[in-house]
Amino acid sequence: MGMKIALAGNPNCGKTTLFNALTGASQHVGNWPGVTVEKKEGKLRGHGDVIIQDLPGVYSLSPYTLEEVVTRDYLVTEQPDAILNIIDASNLERNLYLTTQLMELGLPVVIALNMMDVVRRQGGSIQSSALSQALGVPVVEISALKGENCVEAALEAVRAAKSRQAAKPVTFGEDIEHALEQIGTQVSGHCQPSHNRWYAVKLFERDARTELPLGQMAKDTIEAYIKTVEDAQDDDAESIITNARYECAAKLAHAAGREGKVHKLTGSDKIDQIVTNRWLGFPIFVGVMFLVYYLSISTVGTMMTDWVNDVLFGEIIPPAVEGWLASAATPEWLNGLVLDGIVAGVGSVLGFLPQMMVLFLCLAFLEDCGYMARIAFLMDRIFRRFGLSGKSFIPMLIGTGCGVPGIMASRTIENQRDRRMTVITTTFIPCSAKLPVIALIAGALFGGAWWVGPSAYFVGVAAIICSGIILKKTRLFVGDPAPFVMELPAYHWPSLKGVLRHMWERAVAFIKKAGTVIFLAVTLIWFLQTFNFRLEMVEQNESILASIGNVLAPIFAPLGWGDWRAAVAAISGLIAKENVVGTLGVLFGFAEVAEDGVEIWGTMQQVFTPVAAYSFLVFNLLCAPCFAAIGAVRRELGGKWTLIAVGYQCLLAYMVSLCIYQFGALLTGAASFGVGTVVAIIILVVFLYLLFRPQPKPESKLRRAAVKA
Structure with missing residues (x-):
């Protein structure tokens, strides 16, 4: 087994950037044994026998969150050969608090002073040699973002590991x-x-x-x-040690001679005066997310997607595959499976990959430049007014990529009630798997309207806020929100390489999913829509799938889409949300092209009115997530709470979609006042009552009041 170097540091100290710089493409991502916190490790470039282990970012080794438990248990029980402690040099004293704990583990320690470029830009300086002397361990000045001295810091850790010279702990009173x-x-x-x-x-x-x-x-x-x-x-033991650590950290920072123009506002401070402003912050956030979805769905992403759909999966791949099948004299059923099943289904999903890559690129830029942290800070101010914590928004930000890690990220929330509510509501934010559904509805049924994509995102945010208000007024979730403390990193221009890597990793994960889960799903859909129960090839309307769909369709008729194909597509989304598009691709014949060159997606307009299409979109955004995400919910909350979560998500999705269609159809004249409208009015009245009814007191306060009385 090779030498193991553990990267340890506070959140947002640049640890992951350093990890990427040291390991490049030789990374392995998995889960820690027994838990679902992401585990990253990779080989040091040019040193195949050196394993770099990226530990979850923590502020302390006195564990309160799962990340802190994982990091502590790994360092104590696994015992890497050395620790490379990454410190944000612009926040030296606060970062040194963790260092005082790492020094007590009996392991070799090397300090990497990261973000030195930021310190110099602010007009400050740090005497790294003095800090090294005070700590008794090597200290290396680096800039992970610019790649300065990164390898040198890793090699210093390798030398420390070979020497097996453990760091000497700091001393207290x-x-x-x-x-x-x-x-x-x-x-x-x-x-x-x-x-x-x-x-x-x-x-x-x-x-x-x-x-x-x-x-x-x-x-x-x-x-x-x-x-x-x-x-x-005259204090408790835990506070005594905490205070002693902070005193040591202050002395160490003083020994390092940290100097800077602290009285002068930095560039990040000036930007934050605008983007985190009480009045301007939220409108700016809305504008940023509108721009992200506008670029992804309505402009840049659409141009590339149109080429993939019209040319690659319209004029190149289907004729080529059809010609190859004809030359091989394959049977009719195999032709149908390949062309109408695999090419139509998987191709319909992969056709939206360019739009997703643009979205991934935008989100990676916002995350790496430091703006995503500001969004969490901004949303905390809004969430707390409704009884939620800003910590709940961190999993939701992560969930824009995939709901599974978003659900897992809820483990950073100490309050059990807040954590449960966060898990239940996190998947309301559109993840990357839902983007093809948004793009399909926007393109096929709204002519590529600019507002569809951004509105889908804010429907998710509204569902989270409203759910938070309503659920916080129930006995299951009542109570004060957990406190929220978060480090805001300095703004910086992300490295092009890092942003592209982030985009590529997500794109590859999506392609793998299309080649496995979606491939199997669309193959099954093709089989069910081609054969009847006697396994005879029949017309689509006489197939097994049509029989099943016709049973389900009446359930969704009040929502405006009672066609069996739409019902089947919505149900298939439980396997993977991309399956909604893949299923529609198979059922509406994506592989076929009309004589005038217009895709058969146009036939969907015969099934969906604009209002029904938006109702269909909202239902698929809010209803229960894919099986993988449901499995993550079960691992986090257990079987009982999984049923509660899935039941709440499906019920909310159904009621919101019903109201959208019934009121929308009434306003547009697409339908007249009827039973469905009455039901929608009742739902709206009940919803408003639950939303605005008084906040009950927590149960503990009620007991204290009763005792006092």
Whole structure:
């Protein structure tokens, strides 16, 4: 097994950028054993025997969130050969708090002072040699974004690992050190000698996750030493250690001679005065997301998608495949499977890949430049007014790529009620799998209207906010939102290489999905729409799928799309949301082209009116996510809460879509006042009541009030 170097640091310290610079394409992404937090590792370029392990970003090794648990457990139990501690040099003192904990693990440590280019641009400086002397470990100045000294820092960590010289822990006050020394004698023999200091500190803090096979006498002795220090300092043990760490961090930062024009606003500060402004922040956010979807769906992405659909999957691939099948004299059923099933279904999904790549590119740019962190900060201000935490928006931002990691990211929320509600509502934000559905509806039924894409995004945001208000007024979720603290990184121009890599990774993941899950799904759809129950090739309307669809169609008739093909497409989206487009591609004959060159997608206009089309879109955006995301919900919340989540999502999607169609059809004259309209009015009245009814007091407050009375 090769040498392992662990990258550890605070969130937004540039750790992932450094990891990408060190490993390039030789990366492996998986999950930590027993948990679903993403695990990244890769080989150091030019050194195949050196494994770089990217740990989740944490502020402390006293775990409250799953990321902190994973990082701590890995460092304590797995014991990498060395730790490369990445520090945001522009926030030196705060980052050094984690460093004081890493130094106690009995492992070689190397400090990488990242973002030195930002420090210099601000007119500041850091004496890295003085910091190295104060800590007793190597310190390397780097800029992960610009690739400065990245490899040098990694090689320094390799040298430290080979020397096996463990870092010396920082020291606290005399009374604390005396207590730690005595506690250390009690734990000696119960842990590795290199971990003696670590366990002594954790036992002093009364860390609940620290377990050692100590006898009752040893525990009583340890407790006596802790109480002595607590009485002397008139504080609890955990706070005493926390304060001592901050004092050490302040002394270390002072030793480094951190200088800068602190009185002068930086460029990031000036930008934040505008983009996080109480009044301008949200309109700017709306404008940014409108621009992202406008570029992806209505302009740049559409031009490339039109070429892929009309030329590649219209004039090149189908005739070529058809000619090859004819020359091979293949049977009729195989021709239908390949042309009407695989090419039509998978091709209809891949046809929207250019639009998705433009979206991925825009989101990668916003994330890497630092604006996404501001959106979370901005949404916290809005969310808290409705009883939600800004922490809930982090999973939702991640969910714009895929709902599964978005659901997993909810583990950073300490409050169990807030976490459950976040998991239930996260998938309302359109993920990349829903983009083909949005693009299809916008292009085939709204003539590429600019407003369809952005409106889909904000329908998701509105569903989250309204759900938060309503759910927070129930006993299951009532309570104050969790506090939200987040580091806002300095703005910077992302590296072109990093943004393109981010876009490419997501695109490849989508292509793999199209080649596996969607391939199997459209093949099944083709079989069901080609054969009857006696396995005879029949017309589409006499097929197995039509029989099943005709049973389901009446359920969706009040929503404006009672055609069996639309019903089947919506149900197939539970496997993977892209299947909605793939299924429609098979059922409406995407591979065929009319004589005038117009795609058969135009026949969808005979099934969907504009209002019904938007109702169909909203239903697929809000209803239960794909099976993979549902599985992630089950892993996070368990079976009971999964049923609650899926039931709520489907019910909300149905009611919102029903109201959209019934009121929209009434206003446009497409339908007259009827039973469906009455039902929609009742739903709206109940919804408004739940939205605006008074906020109940938390159960604990009610009990206290009753006791007082």
